[in-house]
Amino acid sequence: MALFGAWTFFLLVSCITFFLVLRRRRKPKDSNLPPGPIRLPWLGNLLQVDIMNLFTSLYRLQEQYRPVFTVYMGPEPVVVLCGYGAIKEALVDNAEAFGGRARLLGMDDTMQNYGIGSSNGERWRELRHFCQSALRNFGVGKRSMEERIQEEAEFLVEALRKTEGRSFDPTLCLSHAVSNIICSIVFGHRFEYEDKDFITLLGLLSESVRLMFSPWAQLRNFFPGLMRILPGPHQKLSRYLTDFKRFIVERVQLHRQSLDLNCPRDFIDCFLNKMEQEKNNPSSEYHDKNLIVCIFDLFSAGSASASTTLKYGLLLLLRYPEIEAKIHKEIDLVIGRNRRPCMDDRKKMPYTDAVIHEIHRFADVSPIGIPHLVTRDTQFRGYTIPKGTTVFPFLTTALQDPCHFETPMKFNPAHFLDENGDFRKDEAFLPFSAGKRVCPGENLARMELFLFLTTVLQNFNLRTLQDREEIDISPEVHSSGKLPRPYQLSVVPR
Incomplete structure (x- = not known):
């Protein structure tokens, strides 16, 4: 048995060596890709990349x-861009070449290349223009x-008042408030x-997004054909998305029955x-297919990430009461x-504006961004990236670039304040990515975070039963995504 095992091992190593030598001798067209x-x-690189924690790998x-x-x-191959300089050079300076959209992690096959999130070419340009105009x-x-x-925000305040000072998990009420927009x-x-x-709708969205950023989604990237037939949690994604689409189809039908072409009431009416x-x-x-996927794209971009960032923000303020x-x-x-907080207030509130930017930077809820695709053979920093190659803009490396942020691993609103205490921008602030594929909901998300956060803090003080020093603000990493750790807080009227 020992001899048989030794021969098996020898045969395996010989086969691997043969294939490596063969690939090298054939000089594949990707031989001038960046090193790795x-x-x-x-x-x-399955042995070097931990699919359970792709971000950390x-x-x-x-x-x-x-x-x-x-x-x-x-x-x-997947080319990974690190640091503000490389990301900006690719996505902004070479926007056309790096402006394609690669396959979205774990996305259901029936939704790939539809809508605005995963489409390319003329379809993407047409639908993006339409969606921006409709919004x-x-x-x-x-x-x-x-x-x-x-x-x-007032509905949210009313929901918070009903807690009557009791400790609670803020996830649901924040998700409801942001999603209602x-x-x-x-x-x-x-x-x-x-x-x-x-x-039900928010539950389906939450589960779908969770699975799309799970290790199972990474396995689908490694072995798409094999993972289609293997059992596992990833198979639930199709069911969740089917249920989500069914909800949307029912709403679209109701809109069709009462549609007035001269007086569109909402995005669905405009599309119809x-x-x-x-x-x-x-x-x-x-x-219909593009309509359904566009709605899913708007929900996933305009709901999950914004509510997660807001939830992270409250956790950070619990940890640092002096900032609150x-x-x-x-x-x-x-x-x-x-009176209600309004957007005109923001320019008069440099410290609050700096805190909100620092929440976005520190929370970093989409560390790898959404994968791009190279649309043509491209020369980049001395390397050749073939057409069709997937590109990961590693946004974390811009948000934590030590050349731009003095204490990149710490929550520090001073990153966005000058010596006079006035707000200052930083070009490496890229939580919404950059270039042609920048998140179309960026302005909406910024408005939501400012108005929701200031309205909550106008009405309440944040409290916790934990020792502030013991609050863990490090993220929970879920393969390619980051979330705040579960926590509870209470709100006390001011």
């Missing part, structure tokens, strides 16, 4: 290979959207926090209107207690 760890045939590799390196997800028409970036958020845009109305359909205008165009991008106290002071000075 040695890969094995078929497995790629890439962080470790960037310390060795930065600013640009290559890892192999199975047989396919502007329904107030994004305007006073009307500000008023919607202000109203929802995108609901008002897409469906034309908000939902009560106790609405069963609303709770466009479908009617182009019903005789066989190549039109305005059809300074925000309270600025709120009392600029806004007072008797």
Whole structure:
């Protein structure tokens, strides 16, 4: 048996060596890719990259290979961009070449290359232009959207008052508040926090996003064909997305029955209107599949990440009550207690603005960003990146770039304040990515965080039963995503 085992091991090593030599002799077209760890045939860098913690694995590799390196997800190369300089040079200075969208991690096959999140080429350009125009028409970036958020912030305050000082997990109420903003845009109305359909919708979205950033999604990237047939939690994703799509289809049907082409009420009406205008165009991008996936894209971009960032922000203020106290002071000075906070207040509140930027930077809820695709053979920093290569913009390495942030691993609002205490921008602040594929909901997310946070702090002091020094603000890493650790807080009226 020992002899048989030795021969098996020898045969395995011989086969691996043969394939490595063969690949080297054939000089594949990707031989001038950026450097990276040695890969094995078929497995790629599976042994060097921990799929349970992809973020940490890439962080470790960037310390060795930065600013640009290559890892192999199975047989396919992925180029990783590290640091503000490399990310900006690729996504902004070479926006066209790096402006494609790679396969989204774990995304259901029926949704790939539809909507605005995972599509490419003319479809993406057409749908992105339409979505941006529709969002502007329904107030994004305007006073009307500000008023919607202000109203929802008051509903959130009322929900918090009902806790009557008891400790609670803020996840649900924050998720409900933030999601209601995108609901008002897409469906034309908000939902009560106790609405069963609303709770079901958010549950489906939460589970879908969780699985798309799970280790199982990474395995689908390594071995897409194999993972389609193997059992595991990743198979639930199709069911969740099917249920989510069913909810959307029901809402679309209700809109069709009451549609007034001359008076669109929301995003769905606008899309249905466009479908009617182009019903005789066989190549039109305005059809049900794109509508459904666009709605999913808007929800996932405009709900999950914003509510997670807000939840992280409250945790950070629990940990640093002196920072909360300074925000309270600025709120009392600029806004007072008797009127709603508004966006015009932000420029008069440099410390609060700095804290909010630092929450975005420190929370870093999408550390690897959404994968890009190189649209043509590209020369980049002396390397050749072939058309169709997946690119990961490692946003964490910009948000923690020591050349831009003095204490990158610490929560420090001074990163966004000058010597006079005035707010200052930093070009390495890229939580929403950059270039052609920058998050289309960036302005909405910034508005939401400012108005929700200032409204909550205008009305409440944050309390915790924990010793402040013992509050753990380090993130929970879920393969390629980061979340605040579970916590409870109580709110006391001011």
